Amino acid sequence: NAMAYYDVPSNTITWWMNIGVLAAVVVFLATSHYLAADDGLKRVCVGSAVAQMIAMVGRCIPIWIHAERSLGGIVVVYTAQFIVGAVGPMVMAAPPLLSNMWFPPPQRATATAVGYLSNNFGSAAGFVLGSQLVVTPDDIPTLLYAHAAIATLNAVLVLIYFPAQPPLPPSRSGARASRASSTVADLNTATLSVSAINTDSVSPPSLTAATPTLSFGGSLRDVLGNKHFLLLGTGFGALNGVFNVWSGSFDQILPPLGAEYTQTTCGWLGCACTLAMIAGGVMMGGIADRPYWKARMYPLLMVFAVLTTVAMVVFTLAMPTAFSDKPLIPLPFAVICALIAFSGMTLGCCVPLCFELAAEVTFPAPESTSANVIVLILNVAAFVYLFITDPLLRKKVLNLVISGIAVAALLLCSQAKVSYKRGLFDNFADAASTST
Secondary structure, three states: OOHHHOOOOHHHHHHHHHHHHHHHHHHHHHHHHHHHOOOOHHHHHHHHHHHHHHHHHHHHHHHHOOOOHHHHHHHHHHHHHHHHHHHHHHHHEEEEEEEHHHHHHHHHHHHHHHHHHHHHHHHHHHHHOOOOOHHOOOHHHHHHHHEEEEEEHHHHHHHHHHOOOOOOOHHHHHHHHHHHOOOHHHHHHHHHOOOHHOOOOOOHHHHHHHOOOOHHHHHHOOOOOHHHHHHHHHHHHHHHHHHHHHHHHHHHOHHHHOOOOOOHHHHHHHHHHHHHHHHHHHHHHHHHHHHHHHOOHHHHHHHHHHHHHHHHHHHOOOOOOOOOOOOOOOOOOHHHHHHHHHHHHHHHHHHHHHHHHHHHHHHHHHHHHHHHHHHHHHHHHHHHHHHHHHHHOOOOOOHHHHHHHHHHHHHHHOOOOOOOHHHHHHHHHHHHHOOO
């Protein structure tokens, strides 16, 4: 429908859909820098909301002046899509920082899950909204107006009220993140005085060095030089990136299995997969926030990474491949649907665990820096996978590739050694404050 409305070839539509991923890579350093700055969270979130509104309204301008098919109109759409993509990593990397600044440790994982996966909720709505609003090419403006209205409402609400930080930090690491009510001396005194409280607990050297004075460059170097973070971030980021593309390609992947896999059905399956991911992430956030699991997030991550990998391998075996026109394990329609939802749920469970573990492993670097590196890896993986999807589909190896990536991601994550630096810092600091 978009091709007919704008009178453009399919590769133009592909670029419109993918240029946002390229934009996300381009703005990586700027996003990391601004999120790590004083009041960076507010400036980034407000700026992102306004930019999103400008882009969504901008896409409507060619319609208003009847220039949809002109060169100028096509350039406006390209520009708007680039802006939308540039906004993406800003809002995707912000939730771990926001959760640390605004929520106490027993609520962080849930806050991270809700913040990050709210973006996926918009994707789930898009699976349904697009197919319901756009039946013919002439319906394209209706969809664009709906996008503009949603973006405008969001920008207005953010402009009305979005405080830079809470009145009181919920934790010592939260105070460091917001640069509020804590000095370097306060933080170091809290960690160094632990031995006076509990002689059985020894603060690691890296913990006693945790101060809010790390420069952006120093934080980024620390994050990129952390081998265990890179193992976690590369594994999860690559799998999440290709999974997002895969779950949006069911209308190309599933039809060979039978006539029941219509475009509408595939759209609903994509929606169900994304909603299952959201449900899994929020559920796991609540579990990971419990005291018993707070220091056991890594084993939880590995369990659900294994389950995701198993689900992807079974799905691959249930599909035709380059080696066989018939599935190795034929599965009925209901089981395929359940398998898709299960894979979304298990990967969703990994989301808060991975982002929170990244913050723990790279502390005292800002949470947004480690999160933004993961988002960068995610976008690069998605960008590459998008451009090889068609040839892989023609060769019937698309599902084999994503199963291979899932196995590789599992192996990478299994090699990481996790230390809960931020959790130890908060616990030691709280203990020191209580004793004094």
